[in-house]
Amino acid sequence: MNAPPDRPRRATIFDVAAAANVSRGTVSRVLNGEPYVSEAAREAIEAAIAKVGYVRNMAARNLATQRTRAIGLVIHEPHQVFLEDPNIGAILLGTNERLSEEDYQLVCLIIGSDRDSNRVAEYLRGGFVDGVIVVSARENDPISNAVAQIGLPTVFVGHPSSLTDINFVGIDNRTAAREITQRLLGTGRQQVGMIAAALDRDSGAERLQGFQDALGDRFDPDLVVDFPLYSRSSGVLGMHELLSRAPGIDGVFAGNDAIAAGALDVLKESGRSVPLNVGVVGFDDSDWAMRCTPRLSTVRQPADLLGREAASSLLDLINGVPRAAHGTILATQIMWRGSA
Amino acid sequence: MNAPPDRPRRATIFDVAAAANVSRGTVSRVLNGEPYVSEAAREAIEAAIAKVGYVRNMAARNLATQRTRAIGLVIHEPHQVFLEDPNIGAILLGTNERLSEEDYQLVCLIIGSDRDSNRVAEYLRGGFVDGVIVVSARENDPISNAVAQIGLPTVFVGHPSSLTDINFVGIDNRTAAREITQRLLGTGRQQVGMIAAALDRDSGAERLQGFQDALGDRFDPDLVVDFPLYSRSSGVLGMHELLSRAPGIDGVFAGNDAIAAGALDVLKESGRSVPLNVGVVGFDDSDWAMRCTPRLSTVRQPADLLGREAASSLLDLINGVPRAAHGTILATQIMWRGSA
DNA sequence: TCGTGTTCTGGGAGCGTTCACAGAATAGGT
DNA sequence: ACCTATTCTGTGAACGCTCCCAGAACACGA
Incomplete structure (x- = not known):
């Protein structure tokens, strides 16, 4: 020392x-x-x-009052996902904005390793914050379980299905995925595949389910590939794979926009026209969507509202304000553009 | 209450x-x-x-020991810049990694409004953290000045020139900009312009200076446009403007890769070939660079190392370890690809 | 003048630690 | 047996605040 x-x-x-x-x-x-x-x-x-x-001196004040007016926001960040996920940033900003209105301080805690995980749990338990928001949790994440056990008021953004009886806000990935897939089918596509990702997160698994819902009997597991990361390169690899499995494929639902962008490039390279030969839809309506040619049809999720809402429910929880439900689902919106 | x-x-x-x-x-x-x-x-x-x-109970411990083993990282985030700036994320991760090694907890504080600014200053003063890292500071930023006056050990990532006698780590934007511009000139370009951005930040202003250094007498202020944000749309607008001012322009230095990507699209639309008719270079070597066609020539900055180094100097500062210099400049690298 | 509020002030106790110091227990050498 | 180190343990005093209670000061009507 x-x-x-x-x-x-x-x-x-x-x-x-x-x-x-x-x-x-x-x-x-x-x-x-x-x-x-x-x-x-x-x-x-x-x-x-x-x-x-x-x-x-805040330490003294915290000790005396037993509260800190600070809220922790835990970002579980395996590899570099969060750098690529446009939603995280918007969620962060939304949360910060809402908390700021009530004069609460948002502190973000990044988890990149198991060591971080323990330290963050310790930090949260230690009384540095009055509540916690967990974003981008994965199934059976050690930190999610730890947080859930700390007994601190907690709200999850996204709903890890391995945890029950938790407070959360999120979107209905499954329904949104079903709807956009249906719309894609509505353009007369016959052989539609999916490039899924992050099946260990609620978003990933639910989007796949929605896709399956839309296809019903026509669902063909051979037309689904999946990758750990929501990244452009997943899209590239995935599209190559799908093309080799089914050269006649004429529709693709990508797990998110970055994947769609990768898929689009591969399709073009292969001499196929989008949307003439193949229709492509994505998810997130991130800046990728408007940057592609043609512009991407995708699902917009209200990431900033998600953050605001998470903050609001957490504040209610902390202040003992009763809430009807302990889960909130925010509406998504299909942005239909040129890619399908 | x-x-x-x-x-x-x-x-x-x-x-x-x-x-x-x-x-x-x-x-x-x-x-x-x-x-x-x-x-x-x-x-x-x-x-x-x-x-x-x-x-x-950490509050009690902090009170007794007068230290917290936590480090604040202040992100000044006007509008949505940080969502677009690929470096911030990498800096964050690098910092977290280094601090984690020493069992320090990184807490990120986002400033989106003046209200946030005051609250964060209060938080920092209040003894929640043992030291502060400030990233993406702008000139005469209230928070930078506030932080500098708190008396807490502080390291800036990037060097706001309005503050003297501070500890910082950064890259030499000016030299890097000069070098890549020189290299662009070396390909025989006659009329080279710049789409600058964020001149109120050290990075923005220095890059412009470097550009000017490289051109010397041939510098023409009419061939420089500037925008507040490092974004693709700045590139689009900027390129349109440059083309209208100088249709014969044959080289462009973009303030960062997102801008370069926008410029590239406009050039293609206008029927010009890159790099045949116009050479384009960017800055950052973000994922944009590899995504453009042709691939972008750009400057790679070691963002994660920047974060690690900032953390290391801060720890030294906190522990009273003497350091030779109070500023560290990390080397950049030119990535020469197809766009010039 | 005295009560009866109301507004204002002071200070003891407590929040849960760490730190420094004093003293107890133990071990090892003569 | 004693002395001296060494290892171990307990306790009072901070750390800097908030909470709460008792009481002072003041105003106002009877």
């Missing part, structure tokens, strides 16, 4: 009290905007605060 | 001490892995911890 750096001792509430000639009780009252403080005292204290350069 | 939720009282170190029939001093010693604890006591305490379900 190294010696702590010897920064000059910070002013405490006592120093302020002394400088203002009042007691620390009165100072505390001013600090917290409580009533029953005379105008004279308030002014003297405010002057004293400025004079001695006082700032609250 | 709402009533605090009435979770059952958590076990404290006293409970453990009682259950193990020792004093809290001994428990504390076990908790912190200190020597001078008998084997019998250690075992009894470990059993007691498990039995009563004890977890450390």
